[in-house]
Amino acid sequence: MLRIEQIKSYKIPRYPHGLYYERSCTHPWKVTGSVASLAVLALLVSSCKPGGGIEPPPTTVVVEPPPSGVVGPPPMPPELVTEREARTVINEVFVKNGINLEEDVPFSFSPSDQNPISLELDGFNKDLNIGYEYITYEDATTFTQEVVTELDEASASDVGGPYIKAVGPQHYYGDAQQAYEELENTIQDFIENLRSRGII
Numbered sequence: 463m464l465r466i467e468q469i470k471s472y473k474i475p476r477y478p479h480g481l482y483y484e485r486s487c488t489h490p491w492k493v494t495g496s497v498a499s500l501a502v503l504a505l506l507v508s509s510c511k512p513g514g515g516i517e518p519p520p521t522t523v524v525v526e527p528p529p530s531g532v533v534g535p536p537p538m539p540p541e542l543v544t545e546r547e548a549r550t551v552i553n554e555v556f557v558k559n560g561i562n563l564e565e566d567v568p569f570s571f572s573p574s575d576q577n578p579i580s581l582e583l584d585g586f587n588k589d590l591n592i593g594y595e596y597i598t599y600e601d602a603t604t605f606t607q608e609v610v611t612e613l614d615e616a617s618a619s620d621v622g623g624p625y626i627k628a629v630g631p632q633h634y635y636g637d638a639q640q641a642y643e644e645l646e647n648t649i650q651d652f653i654e655n656l657r658s659r660g661i662i
Contacts, residue, residue, distance in 0.1 A: 540633035543641050548596040548632065549584055551642050555649040556585065556594075561662065563587050563594075571624070573612040581605070583626065590662055591623040594649065597630050617652075625661060627652040 549565075556563055563585035572578040581604055586593030597605045610628045617625045629648060634641035656662050 540635055541638070543632040543634065543638065543645065545584070545596055545598050547638070547642070548629070548645060551645050552594055552596065552629075552649050553585060555646050555653070559650075559653045559657075559662075561587055561590065561592065561653070563592075567593065569593070569624075569626075571609070571613070573609065579604070579609065581609075586626075590625075592625045592656065592662065594627045594629065594652075597628055599631070620659060620661075623661075625656055 553563060564587065565585055567583045567586040567588075569581045569583045569586060570578045571581055581595070583593045583595050595601065595605060597610070605628055613624070613626045613628050616623055617627065627649065629645065632641045632645055653662070
């Protein structure tokens, strides 16, 4: 560090000359004074906070609010009424209405303007020409939407049928009882329609 000294007079401008060295602050009173100054400064800064003084450590846990949007487990895929369950429910409805069905009956159906196609019905009464099919994913290759439409049209006509109710796969969330009841109502409505038309 340079030491500045006043020069009283000189004739030729020149730089000051001599040996210069930097003093180190190793005096104990200077070090203590510096630490004390920092401590006082820290107390002054902390006193500017609300409540004054040094803040105590937090004693409560801050809980962050949940993120916006839907929280919770992901939605579950719907469950499917199995073919065995559907057959049990549907057969009970037919039996309650006095109609006995044979199971797994080969059936030849002739859609309009097409060659006959071979089907296998889950339940069929040959004497009444009445039956049903619960369409599972394995049956979708033969019971296409066109075939189901043709079966519905034949059931709606009064020229001898066949009267076959094709029911698509039933899904439910959690409680299967509602799906069973809907299946029962569908078959009961089908039977009551046939009864009102004098077919059974």
